Amino acid sequence: MSSIKLEKGWSKYLKGEFEKPYMVELSKFLEEEYTGKTIYPERDHIFAAFNNTPFDKVKVVIIGQDPYHGKDQAHGLCFSVRPGVRVPPSLLNIYKELNRDLGIEIPTHGYLMDWAKQGILLLNATLTVEASKAGSHQNKGWETFTDTVVEILNREKENLIFVLWGSYAQKKGENISDKHLVLKSTHPSPFSAYRGFLGCGHFTKINQQLARLG
Secondary structure: OOOOOOOOOOOOOOOHHHHHHHHHHHHHHHHHHHHHHHHHHHHHHHHHHHHHHHHHHHEEEEEEEOOOOOOOOOOOOOOOOOOOOOOOOOHHHHHHHHHHOOOOOOOOOOOOOOHHHHEEEEEEOOOOOOOEEHHHHOOOOOHHHHHHHHHHHHOOOOOOOEEEEEEHHHHHHHOOOOOOOEEOOOOOOOOHHOOOOOHHHHHHHHHHHHHHHH
């Protein structure tokens, strides 16, 4: 990953991570994976969350788990899919809550680039996956990298809004300082959305906090 280009604000804090042993090992693993298998997202989209939401612009952090492992879905932003791809079930439930909470019409696409450009960091815990093999790149080093991202945001920024949907995201954000607003609920997956996510009112809370901060 020596040729990776990161937005300069993120690079300031993260460039040292790429020299650490765990990241060197992860780079070797990914080189082999991308050479011999179908891996998502494409290499130049691995760090899309950072490059589309500059460090200085981050206002909200939504933590996901893994990239989608289906064809043409993943492009580096958690929960988001490329234009023209069917809206996945979890994202559809996010849209349903957005509609219920704020009255926003449910989009016909699942492309969340507008969110990223507005300062919402759409961060997966693991940034790559093998096609059709959910979770295949877990425990290879990505979690350490994204834990560091959360730690840096927690330390360096003020008044962020961390959105933690589901137990996995909540565990990843368990050390976030109370100087930030932390919103928690069940995951928007069809398996758990009706146990607290639908009706959580997080989008109103996000808007209220952003308005308060000006």
